[in-house]
Amino acid sequence: MLPAMLEALIFDVDGTLADTERDGHRIAFNAAFAEAGLAWHWDEQLYGELLAVTGGKERMRFYAERHDRNFLQQPDLDACIKALHATKTRHYLALLAAGGIPLQSGVARLLREAQGAGLRLAIATTTTPENVAALLPAELLALFETVGAGDTVTHKKPAPDIYDWVLRELDLPPAACLAIEDSANGLKASLAAGLPTLVTESEYTRDHDFSGALAVLSDLGEAGRPCQVRRGDMHGKRFVDVDLLRTWHRHSIR
Numbered sequence: 001m002l003p004a005m006l007e008a009l010i011f012d013v014d015g016t017l018a019d020t021e022r023d024g025h026r027i028a029f030n031a032a033f034a035e036a037g038l039a040w041h042w043d044e045q046l047y048g049e050l051l052a053v054t055g056g057k058e059r060m061r062f063y064a065e066r067h068d069r070n071f072l073q074q075p076d077l078d079a080c081i082k083a084l085h086a087t088k089t090r091h092y093l094a095l096l097a098a099g100g101i102p103l104q105s106g107v108a109r110l111l112r113e114a115q116g117a118g119l120r121l122a123i124a125t126t127t128t129p130e131n132v133a134a135l136l137p138a139e140l141l142a143l144f145e146t147v148g149a150g151d152t153v154t155h156k157k158p159a160p161d162i163y164d165w166v167l168r169e170l171d172l173p174p175a176a177c178l179a180i181e182d183s184a185n186g187l188k189a190s191l192a193a194g195l196p197t198l199v200t201e202s203e204y205t206r207d208h209d210f211s212g213a214l215a216v217l218s219d220l221g222e223a224g225r226p227c228q229v230r231r232g233d234m235h236g237k238r239f240v241d242v243d244l245l246r247t248w249h250r251h252s253i254r
Contacts, residue, residue, distance in 0.1 A: 004175035006249040009114055010166055010195065013125035013132055013149075015182035015202030017107050020135070021051065022203050024101045028092035029056070032084055035091075040068065048204045054156040054185050055126045057085045089128055096134040104200065106220025106227070106239055108140060115143045117242045122146040122170055124162045124179070124190075146170055158185040163193035178249050184208035196252035198240070201230065214248040 014020045026047040033040040040063070042050065053062045060081055064071040074080050095101065114121060121144045123132060128150040133141060146169040153161035167174060174194030181187050182202040190197040191212050199213040200220060210216045215232025221239030237244045 004173060004253060006119065006178060006246050007176040008120040008122060008170055008172055008178075009245070010122045010124050010163065010177055010179045010190075012179070012181045012183075012186050013123060013127050013135065015205060016104070016180055016186075016200060018101050018103050018135055019202045020101050022047065024095055025056070025088075025092060028088045028095060029060075031091040032088035035087055036084055038068075038071075051183070051204050052185070054158070056088060057081050058156060060084060089130055092131060093134045096131075101135065103135075104219050105225060106222050108137075109222065110220050110240060110242075111140055111143055113242050114245075119242065120145050120170060120172075122148070122166045124148045124166045126150070126156045126162065157183075158188035158192070160189050160192035163190055163195060167193065175253050178214075178245055181213075184210065187213055196249055198245070198248065200227075214252055 011017060014025065018024075022044055026042055026044070029042055029047075030040075033042075042063075050059050050063060053059045061072075071077075111121065123144055123146070125132065125148070129147060132147060132149050146166055148162045148166040148169070153159075153165050155161045163174075163179065167177065170177070177195055179186075179190035179193075179195040179197040181190055181197055181199055183205045187197055187199060187208075187210055197213055199210045199216045201208075201216065201218055210231070213231070215234070216230040217232070217240070218228035218230070221227030223239060226238035227240065232248075235244060235247050
């Protein structure tokens, strides 16, 4: 039997399509806390630690369990967390609308190139669908055939559930796809789903354990701005293109 050919790319969003965490989501969380009258403030270091918990609602609950047990005593706790997260999303969307969070180097180029080469595109993320739609220009969002986001599945990364869901929607086996992630939790999720995975680092993930990744890079790079290689073989390339993705994929399924 011939090995599977690369047919689809599955992208994470936060930290992968754009470095959204420190100056996007963190700011929006703090704005939501202030609006709700909570004496919570997540500085850069604390937020980096909290990113070990995947999912915004899960992150707030985790923080309260350790720093504000009284918050957990509310009879309508789940509804309160959900409402607080909705407020945070509103603030985050306002930040995106102001144009303060650009896409990572090489992302727009690679999306267009992949679509032109006949590769199918999908998203597997824990952020909300609204955040995805606000981050990506309409022209780029339209390139994605399937978007698994927010509460599409119950168990967030590092569980493989969101990738399993996307694979079912694409009706493709893992061996026909390649994932692009930025964090250890994301990598664990994609690998558990059987996906060969490229990692591009983000602000908060540079010290993560990326064992098992095809390669670890600073970003996807551009012709005039090569990416920095942390680990892996670029096979003579200076930035990530479809040809290089196919080479990595081919080597991964031998």
